[in-house]
Amino acid sequence: MSLQQISWPLETDQLNSLSKKGHKGFSISKSDFEAADKIPDSLSRKDLLPLPECSELTIVRHFTRLSQLNYSIDGGMYPLGSCTMKYNPRINEVSGSHPLFARLHPLSPCSTVQGALELMWNLEGLLKEISGFERVTLIPAAGAQGEYVGLQIIRSYMKSKGSKKNKILIPDSAHGTNPASAAVCGFEVVSLKSNAEGLLDKEAILKHCQEGDVAGLMVTNPNTLGLFEKEIQTICTIMHDHDALVYCDGANMNAMVGLTRPGDAGVDIMHFNQHKTFTTPHGGGGPGCGAVGVCAKLVSFLPTPILEKTGESFKLNSNAPQSIGPIKDFQGHFMMMLRSYTYIRELGAEGISKIGRHAVLLANYVRVRLSESFDLPYPRPCMHEVVFSDKRQQKNGVKTLDIAKRLLDFGFHPPTVYFPLIVPGAIMIEPTETESLDTVEEFCKVMEQIAKETTEEGSHAKYFVGSPKTLPFSKIDETKAARDLKLTWNS
Ligand SMILES: Cc1ncc(COP(=O)(O)O)c(C=O)c1O
Incomplete structure (x- = not known):
């Protein structure tokens, strides 16, 4: 069978059908074979692996076709709200693949990697300036791990004050990782009902605080409805008056960059989602970055190793008695730091202040365009996303x-x-500041067209049953896809 004859869906044995006995995708020189002969019997394979036998070009074409079947940010817009997929500018990859950075070893002595440590120090400085915090750790590998760090800091802080407070207040619009992180850190989660405006209810917060066992509040700002918590300063004051801390899930920080600083509003701890605000790959909760900023009174609790600067030299200090300790191997994912740093430096102070403005402007463009066609449960100006x-x-x-x-x-x-779960049938759209108005306009036109289709008699059967019809796969069984992973060519 030729590549052209292969039809979709692709069954795993179709790769086998490309196989032709004797076809090879490599050639190894005779001298290398001689070296192979020297491998002791105990270490060499007895049988050949049952791999398809294909030429290099056949394999390249096969996998290139597969890659083109996937939707990608290089191919089109991702209007995903909350867990945004944002364009990662190519310049980030230029610095990310520079051999002087790519070949650094995490166990190198500090004296040999001063440049890398300086870059981390400088990135921290930029994040401090952007957010208004005293210090920022770059170690956490994702937003959710940032939450874990923040909550461990709240726990250690309470312990240092001899407090046994054990409740964390979390609004019902929060991302699922918030209550999960609080529970993993041993806190009792108290769910706060959002008010009619979709915001935090400060009276309810005050009431909970008066009970005397609230250690902290986790607030996402702007929240997952894309709305700015306009009472944030008053709420921070209420929490502080009751010796409790405010954690901000800063996943939506891109809406605030250059416009306002959470540290100035009174927030004590916040994680950034580097993938959402500073154009790094997401990392699927894994090899990403979720930097955490803290106010002055929490600096001594930051995870180790702590980056320190004396004169012109940098070192990593693991001897910090109040620290929550190590939470990740080495000092986090340096390549993500490098990408964030490149992006921020590329934009400069002027460009940075445009991030928030563009994110908010484009989301409001979508809000106004589509509110003719779709129900808008919270009809007021939004920040970076609209539901x-x-x-x-x-x-x-x-x-x-x-x-x-x-x-x-x-x-x-x-x-x-x-x-968010508080909106039945939610459709959450984030155009992101990296999309052009033309693309966002195209998206709005398509959404309007779909809304129009739904007004026709029998529209469900006519337009929607069996969709998507234009892709290699139609509706997939998502549960089976997640639970019955096929990760190898012959599984
Ligand atoms: C509001 C919010 N909080 C937390 C997270 C978790 O972040 P991560 O996926 O980096 O762990 C996300 C995901 O992007 C999010 O949208």
């Missing part, structure tokens, strides 16, 4: 999931769906 619902489309039997799948027919990745 619609399927309320109007439900009348004709079309649900959020149908809309998401139909978008794929038009070549757009769907927005985040069914989150």
Whole structure:
């Protein structure tokens, strides 16, 4: 069978069908074979691996085709709200692949990696300036690990004061990682109902604090409805008056960059999601970066190793008695720091102040354009993302999931769906500051077209059943896909 004859969906044995006995994707010189002969019997394979036999070009074409079947940020817009997929500018990769950085070893003595430590110090300085915190640790590998660090700091701080407070207040609009992180750190999670405006209810917070066992509040600002917590300063004061701390989930910091600083509002701890604000790869909760900023009174609790500067020299200090200790191997993911640093330096002070403005402007463009077509449960100006619902489309039997799948027919990745949980049938859209107005406009036109389809008699059967129809795969069984992973060519 030739590559052209292979039809989709691709079954694993189709790779085998490309195999032709004797075809090779490599050639090894005779001298290398001689070296292979010297491998002791105990270490060499007895049988050949049952791999398909293909030429290099056949394999390159096969995997290039596979890669093109995937939706990618290089191919189109990702309007995902909250867990945003943002364009990672190519310049980040230029510095990320520079051999002088790429070949650094994490166990190198500090004296030999002064340049890298200086870059970390400088990145921390930029993040401090942007957020208004006293110090920032770059160690956490993801936003969720940043939450873990922040909550461990709250725990250690309370312990240092002899306090047994054990409750963390978390609004019902929060990202799932918030209550999960609090629970993992042994806190009792108290869910706060959002008020009619979709915001924190300061009276409810005061009431909880008066009970005397609240250690902290985890607030996402702007929240997951894309709304700015306008009472944040008053809420911080209430918490501090009751000897409790305020943790900000700063995943949505891109809406505030250059506009306002959480540290100035009274927030005590905050994580950044480098992938959402500073254009690094997400890392799927793994090899990313979720830097954490803290106010002055929490600096001594930061995780080790702590980066220190004396005169012009830098060192990593692991001897910090109040620290929560190490939370990640070495000092985190340097390559992510490098990418964030490149992005911030490329933009400069002037460019940085445009991040927040563009993010907010584009989201409000979408809000205004699409509120004619879709229900907007919280109808007021938003920050970086906007949440619609399927309320109007439900009348004709079309649900959020149908809309998401139909978008794929038009070549757009769907927005985040069914989150935040407090909006039934949520359609959460974040255009991101890295998209152009032209692309966002195209997306809005397609959304309008889909909304129009839903107004027709029998529209569900006519347009939505079986979508996506234009892709190699139609609706997949997402549970099976997640639980029955096929990770090798012959599994
Ligand atoms: C609001 C919010 N909080 C926390 C997280 C968790 O971050 P991460 O996926 O980097 O662990 C996300 C995901 O991007 C998020 O959107």
